[in-house]
Structure formats: C-alpha cells, structure tokens
Amino acid sequence: MTDHSFRFTHALCRSPARSVTDGLRAVDMGAPDPDLFLAEHAAYVAALRAAGAEVTVLPAQEAFPDSCFIEDPALCLKGVAILLRPGAPSRLGEAAALRPDLERHLSAVVELPPGGFVDGGDILCSDDEVMVGLSARTDAGGVAALRPLVEELGYRLRLVDTPPEILHFKTESSLLDAETVLATPRLAATGCFAGYRVIETAEGEDAAANAIRFNDPVMLSKGHPRTAARLTAAGFDVVELPTTQAALVDGGLSCLSLRYSLPGEEQ
Template sequence: MSDPTFEFRRAITRRPSASIVEGLRAQDIGTPDLDRMQQAHTAYVAALKRTGADVTELAPLEDFPDAVFVEDTTLCLPQGAILMHPGAPSRVGEVAEMATTVRGLYEDVRQIQGPGHIEGGDILVTAREILVGRSDRTDAAGVAELAEIAAEWGHSVREVFTPPGVLHFKTDCSLMDGETILATKRLDASGCFKGYRVLHVAEGEEPAANAIRFNNLVLMAAGFPRTAEMLNTAGYEVVEIDNTECAKLDGGMSCLSLRF
C-alpha cells in the first residue's frame, strides 16, 4: 500500500525570478545570487524527476519576489487542494497565480477565505493527522478554517506552536515517513511530536531540519554533514542540494515544491 505522506507522482515548482533579490527575509544575511539559485533549482527539479515524478515547472513571476516558494500557496491532499491565505501581504497575490495550475490538476479545490491567515510552510501532514504550527504567518483563525475544510475530507488538524524567531513550523521539522519526523531539539522539546519517532538534526545544523522525503529520496540542504550521515545510517537515501541562496530568504527544501 502506498504512503500518501511521501509517495508522490507529481510536483509543481516555479523558477526563481530576477526580483528574488527583493524577497522577504527575517534578517539580512546577504543578497541572493540569482545564477547560483537557478543552478540549485535545476538540481532540485532533476532530483524530483529522478524518482519518476512528473514535475510541472512554472515560469518566474517578476511581480512576486518570493513566488519560488510555492509550498506556501497551497496544501495538496489526496482528496483535493486547499489554496492558502498568506500572512505576508506581499505574497497574497501568489495564490491567484497558482490557482489556475492547481485547478487544472485537481477536481476539488477549496480556498481559505480569511480573515485568518495560513501558509503551507506551517503545515506538516503525517500518516495520522495534519499538524499546523501557529507562527507570524499563520494565526488561529487560519488554522480553524483549514480544520473545517480538512474535516470534510476525513483529516484531523492539530494546532501546535512554532518556536519564537522561527519563520515557519517546517523550518524546524520535516517528514521522513508517515511516522518519522526529522526535527530540531528545540521544536521536539515542545512535546508536539509525542508518539512519533523523532530524529534530531545535529547540534549547530538546525537548518537541515527543513528537508523533504520524496519517494525514495530525502532532499536536504548541503553543508550539514552530521545530519546527512545520521539519515544515511538510518536507511534514507539522501540527496544534498545547495540551499545557500534560498536560506538568505528563510527558504528551504520543502518551500520549493508542491507535492502530490
């Protein structure tokens, strides 16, 4: 039996635009290098395709500097897709840009109407529930509206809390399989993963927590050797992708694709 939490046939990505240098960031650690980001993006897409997935690559959106981070626009579930309502005002228009593509691939597409806000980077779908982290981008009203829609499709939503100073819930965690979560110790310490098998990223390698399990591969940011070794030892096939430029915009592996 397939596992819908990590076995995917399709993905949607978007090429970074030249305007990405204007992207949002919690702190300025440098301007992204567009050429290097595009090279990394090409490697990312190639890794997805290597698993046999059909990858839709959307054109850059100059009007939306953060549009490369497509995950925040939509939650993809087996029953249908839910268009989000981003908490960053400059990103709200990205949802309409994504909607046409999503509606072409899903029969049932719902939308978070607001006034609450919610972004895909705060949502972790496990084999038993949907965990949603409250953050600066996702509020209680957004979580409640998502829970109503998800309940119609038989999913239960559990609200948890993203650590202070961390942009999204999934900045600090990712799903390795239906019952296994890769997480930072600071997030796991909150107790939100009780009952799951939790793998901790190495001390000082916290950015490695934002990875994705995509079919047989785990895609993670390059430069975190102890975490990569731990995952390899645990039996996962790791592909390391240069995330240097996305990291300047608080982005990681999960942010760069919609997977379904």
C-alpha cells in the same frame, strides 16, 4: 499503511524570478544571486524527477519575489488543492495567481474561507494528521478556517505552538515517513511530536531540518554531514542538494514544490 504523506507522482514548481533579490528575509545576509538560484533550482527539479516525479515548472512571476516558494500559498492533499492565505502582505496575491495552474493540474481546488492567515510552511502532514504551527505568518483564525477543509478529506488537524523564534513550523521539522520526523532539538523539546519517532538534527545543523521525503529519497540541504550520517544510519536514502540562495530569503527544500498524487495514482 498508504504512505501518501511521502509517496507522490507529481510536483509543481515555479522558476525563481529575477526579483527574488527583493524576497522576504528575517535576517539580511545579502541578496541571492538570481543566476545561482536558478541553477540550484534546476538541480532540485532534477532530483525530484530522479525520484520519480512528473515535474511541471511554472514560469517566474516577477511581481511576486517570493513566488518560487510555491508551497506557501497552497496545500495539496489527496489530489485536492487548498488555496491558502500567506501572512506576509507582499505575498497576498500569490494564491490567486497560482489558482489557474492548480485547476489545470489538480483534481479539485478549494479556497480557505475568510478569517485569518495560513502559510504552507507551517503545515506538516502525515498519513492521517495535519499539524499546523502558529507563527508570524499563520494565526488561529486561519487554522480555524482550515480545519473543516482537511477534516472533510479525512485528516485530523492538530494545532502546534511553534516557539516564537522559529519562522515557520517546517523551518525546523520535516516528515521522513508516516511515523518519523526530523526536527531540531529546540522544536523536538516542545513535545509537539508526541507519538512520532523523532530524529534530531546534529548540533549546529538546524537548517537540515527542512528536508523532504519524495518516494524513496530524503532530500537534505547540502552542508550538514552529521545529520546526513544520522539519517543514513537510520536507513534512509539521503540526497544532498545545494540551497545556499534559497536560505538567503528564508527558504528551503520543502517550500520549493507542491508534491501530490492524483486519485488512483497513489504509489
């Protein structure tokens, strides 16, 4: 088993813009505080570095309020970046703006062919499978365009019907290791994780499901003690991080970085 689904050497992040106060949100719970967001983002970057990542933090892009959620416009697999097409109109320019940085840091960059939309927040990758959830931001046309690109890299693609009340597939799921998924009871009940071991978030702690495994640690949003205890009991090394400001603009831990290894660097 290669474990390239959670063992990485690099991460690419983007500093939150002051304009993040205008970021997209399904439910308006108030605007984030840009200074507090920056502090929480710095703690996130520090945790990635402590886990062994070589982290590059790109400058803020004021023209794109949601651009700190760098995972949505690109997918990194085996050192290759696939430029995606986010489904929200205000984010359509993010992939093109990100491309020069991807070309500097990744071994190759390919572009999603025309035909639909795909958000990185709807993509969950194991060692050999790319699961893509349909959502308000990802459609069947986009998934059809993505399929040959991931198959060429040696993955099979599986389409998942995300319940309509869930914004992104990874809003309520994350990969803990090549065979284990953390998910909300609601998403797990759909049966979409057949073949995986599923650890469910505790009642009232749905937001904990958007976690990331980076090398040894599982990074979890702070404030979900019972889910943290479940993961610890299952043998995972849990690091809790504050995400109060990202949560105000529909963000979480996974969308704040692109995690990857270059060919020959896999751990």
